[in-house]
Amino acid sequence: MYVLNREQKLISQIKNLVGASGRFIGDDCAILPGNLLITTDALIEQTHFSLNSTSLNDLGWKAMAVNLSDIAAMAGLPEYAVIALSAPEAFYISNNVIALYEGLQACADHYQTSIVGGDITRGPVLAIIITIVGRARQSGVLRRSGAKAGDVVLVTGDFGASVAGLRLLTENNFFSFPYCLEKHRRPQPRLTEAAALIEKTGSRGALMDTSDGLADALAQISQASSVGMQIDLAAIPMHADTRSVASQANLDPYDLALYGGEDYELVACLPKAVWQAWHNQSPESAKAFKVIGIVNDTDNIQLMFGNEPARQLDLKKVFQHIS
Amino acid sequence: MYVLNREQKLISQIKNLVGASGRFIGDDCAILPGNLLITTDALIEQTHFSLNSTSLNDLGWKAMAVNLSDIAAMAGLPEYAVIALSAPEAFYISNNVIALYEGLQACADHYQTSIVGGDITRGPVLAIIITIVGRARQSGVLRRSGAKAGDVVLVTGDFGASVAGLRLLTENNFFSFPYCLEKHRRPQPRLTEAAALIEKTGSRGALMDTSDGLADALAQISQASSVGMQIDLAAIPMHADTRSVASQANLDPYDLALYGGEDYELVACLPKAVWQAWHNQSPESAKAFKVIGIVNDTDNIQLMFGNEPARQLDLKKVFQHIS
Numbered sequence: 262m263y264v265l266n267r268e269q270k271l272i273s274q275i276k277n278l279v280g281a282s283g284r285f286i287g288d289d290c291a292i293l294p295g296n297l298l299i300t301t302d303a304l305i306e307q308t309h310f311s312l313n314s315t316s317l318n319d320l321g322w323k324a325m326a327v328n329l330s331d332i333a334a335m336a337g338l339p340e341y342a343v344i345a346l347s348a349p350e351a352f353y354i355s356n357n358v359i360a361l362y363e364g365l366q367a368c369a370d371h372y373q374t375s376i377v378g379g380d381i382t383r384g385p386v387l388a389i390i391i392t393i394v395g396r397a398r399q400s401g402v403l404r405r406s407g408a409k410a411g412d413v414v415l416v417t418g419d420f421g422a423s424v425a426g427l428r429l430l431t432e433n434n435f436f437s438f439p440y441c442l443e444k445h446r447r448p449q450p451r452l453t454e455a456a457a458l459i460e461k462t463g464s465r466g467a468l469m470d471t472s473d474g475l476a477d478a479l480a481q482i483s484q485a486s487s488v489g490m491q492i493d494l495a496a497i498p499m500h501a502d503t504r505s506v507a508s509q510a511n512l513d514p515y516d517l518a519l520y521g522g523e524d525y526e527l528v529a530c531l532p533k534a535v536w537q538a539w540h541n542q543s544p545e546s547a548k549a550f551k552v553i554g555i556v557n558d559t560d561n562i563q564l565m566f567g568n569e570p571a572r573q574l575d576l577k578k579v580f581q582h583i584s
Numbered sequence: 585m586y587v588l589n590r591e592q593k594l595i596s597q598i599k600n601l602v603g604a605s606g607r608f609i610g611d612d613c614a615i616l617p618g619n620l621l622i623t624t625d626a627l628i629e630q631t632h633f634s635l636n637s638t639s640l641n642d643l644g645w646k647a648m649a650v651n652l653s654d655i656a657a658m659a660g661l662p663e664y665a666v667i668a669l670s671a672p673e674a675f676y677i678s679n680n681v682i683a684l685y686e687g688l689q690a691c692a693d694h695y696q697t698s699i700v701g702g703d704i705t706r707g708p709v710l711a712i713i714i715t716i717v718g719r720a721r722q723s724g725v726l727r728r729s730g731a732k733a734g735d736v737v738l739v740t741g742d743f744g745a746s747v748a749g750l751r752l753l754t755e756n757n758f759f760s761f762p763y764c765l766e767k768h769r770r771p772q773p774r775l776t777e778a779a780a781l782i783e784k785t786g787s788r789g790a791l792m793d794t795s796d797g798l799a800d801a802l803a804q805i806s807q808a809s810s811v812g813m814q815i816d817l818a819a820i821p822m823h824a825d826t827r828s829v830a831s832q833a834n835l836d837p838y839d840l841a842l843y844g845g846e847d848y849e850l851v852a853c854l855p856k857a858v859w860q861a862w863h864n865q866s867p868e869s870a871k872a873f874k875v876i877g878i879v880n881d882t883d884n885i886q887l888m889f890g891n892e893p894a895r896q897l898d899l900k901k902v903f904q905h906i907s
Contacts, residue, residue: 394717
C-alpha cells in the first residue's frame with residue numbers, strides 16, 4: 262500500500278549515496294551522538310508562501326515555527342537557530358529585514374531558542390532556510406518507527422484550519438474566520454505538548470508532526486513502523502471555522518483535515534495502558550491529546566466513521582512533498 | 585577607514601534585533617556552549633554559480649567546501665552537515681541528484697564530515713544551503729578579533745587563482761590553465777592547516793578565511809581587532825598560471841589576488857615570536873603558511889611593494905557581500 266512518492270524515492274537514493282551517515286536520515290531531525298538533534302527546512306517564495314498574502318513578520322514567525330515543529334516531532338528541546346536568507350537586492354532595505362527578523366525572533370523567543378548566526382545572499386526570490394540544533398530530552402526521543410499494534414493514535418490541536426486559512430487568503434477574504442487565518446500564518450509548534458508526552462510515556466511510542474498533512478503523518482508512521490491503523494474520522498478534531506470554510510466552499514471538511522497540511526500538530530502512537538494511566542493521573546497535561554484511532558497489524562489505514570467503515574485513505578491526495 | 589558595507593550594516597541591525605544571542609554573530613561560525621560551532625552558507629544559481637560552467641559534481645564539492653572553510657576559519661573540527669536543496673521540479677531526476685550528492689559526499693568524506701539530513705524543496709533556481717555543526721579544538725578557537733600590533737600576517741596557499749578560473753570559464757577556455765579552473769571548481773578548505781596552526785599557537789591570534797577575498801579578510805580582521813596592517817604585495821603567493829591569466833587578459837594580478845575572492849585560503853595573525861618558534865621547530869607544518877605583512881597600531885592597511893609604499897587598499901573593490 263505504501264507507494265514511495267517522488268521525494269521519498271529521492272531521499273532513499275540520497276541515503277544510499279551518503280552511506281553510513283545515512284542512518285541519521287528519515288526522521289524529522291537527525292539524532293547524533295551527544296543527544297544532539299539537527300533539522301533544516303527551507304521556505305521559498307512562490308512555493309511555500311506569497312508576499313501578497315503574508316506579512317514579513319508573520320512569515321518570519323512561520324519560518325521559525327516550521328523548523329521548531331521538527332524538533333517537537335521528536336519530543337526534543339530546541340536550543341539554537343541559524344538563518345540563511347536569500348532575496349533579490351531590492352528586498353534588502355531596513356524595514357523588510359526588521360519586519361522579517363522581528364517575526365523570526367518573536368517565535369524563537371516564545372520557544373526559548375537563540376538565533377546565533379546566519380548568511381545573507383542575493384537570489385531570485387525570498388528564501389528563508391533555518392537550521393535548528395537541539396537536544397534530546399532525558400527520556401530520549403520518539404521516532405516515526407515506534408508504533409505497535411494495539412497502540413492508540415493520538416493527535417494535538419485540530420486539523421484543516423491552515424489550508425482553510427490559505428484558501429481564505431487566496432480569496433482575499435481576510436476577516437471572516439480569523440482562527441483559520443491565524444493558524445495558517447502563525448502556527449504553534451507543539452513543543453510543550455511533546456515534552457509532556459515523552460515525560461509521561463518515555464521513549465516507547467511513535468511521534469511525528471503533521472507538516473505535510475494528517476494523512477501523510479499516519480502513512481509515514483505506519484510505513485516506518487510496519488503497522489496499519491484504524492482511524493475514526495468523527496474523532497479528528499476540527500475547528501468550527503474550518504467546517505464553515507469547507508461548507509461555504511463546498512469542500513469535504515475531512516479532505517481538508519486529512520490532506521490539507523501545514524497544521525504543525527503532532528500524531529503520536531502509545532500503548533493503550535500508558536495513555537490511560539496518563540489520562541487518569543494527569544488529565545491536565547493529557548487533555549492536549551485526543552484519541553483518533555488504533556494501531557493494528559494490517560498493512561493499510563482504514564478510515565471509519567464511528568463504527569462504520571468510511572472512505573479509503575487516498576495517498577494521491579497527500580500533500581505534494583517536493584514543495 | 586572601515587566603512588561598513590551594506591551586508592555589514594544589515595548584520596549589525598540583525599545583531600541588535602536578536603538581542604543577547606547576537607553576541608554569537610559576526611565570526612565565521614557561532615561559538616556556543618559545549619564548544620559547539622555552527623555555520624550556514626547558501627550557494628544560489630546565478631548569484632554564486634552558473635550551471636553552464638560547472639558540473640553538478642563540482643558544484644556539490646564546492647558547496648560543501650565553502651561551508652567547511654568557515655569551520656577552518658575558526659580552527660574548528662567539522663562533524664555533521666545538513667543540506668537544504670531547492671530546485672525547479674525538472675531538476676529532480678536521479679542523475680542530477682546523484683551527481684550533486686556525489687560531489688557533496690566526496691568533499692564531506694575528504695574532510696571527515698557526516699551528511700546527516702536535509703530538506704528537498706521546489707524553487708525557481710538551484711540553491712544549496714548547508715549547515716555544518718562542529719567542535720572547537722582543545723586549544724580553543726581563533727577569531728577575527730585577536731590580532732595585535734606586532735603580529736605577523738600569515739596566509740595559506742595562493743591568491744587570485746579562483747577568480748582567474750572563473751574568468752576562464754566564462755570565456756569557455758577550459759584547457760589552458762587547469763590549476764585556476766580546479767581552484768575555482770573544487771576549493772580545498774584549509775582544515776588541516778588551521779588545526780596545525782592552533783595546535784602550535786594556542787588561541788592567541790586572529791584567523792579568518794578568504795571567501796570574500798584577501799583584501800576583505802585583511803579589512804575584517806583589522807576592523808574586528810582595531811588594528812592596522814602593512815602588507816607586502818610582493819610577498820602574496822600567486823600561482824604562475826594566475827599571473828598568466830592576468831597577463832593575457834591585461835589585468836593587474838594584484839587586483840585578482842586582493843579582490844578576486846573565493847580562494848578559501850586562511851589569513852592568520854600571530855605573535856612574531858610564536859611564528860618564529862613554530863617555523864624553527866616544525867618547519868614541515870609551518871611551511872603551509874607564508875608571511876605577507878605585519879600588524880601595526882594604525883587604522884589603515886598600507887600596501888607595500890617590498891620596502892616601497894604601493895597603492896592603497898581599495899575597499900570599493902572588495903568582493904560584493906550580498907552575493
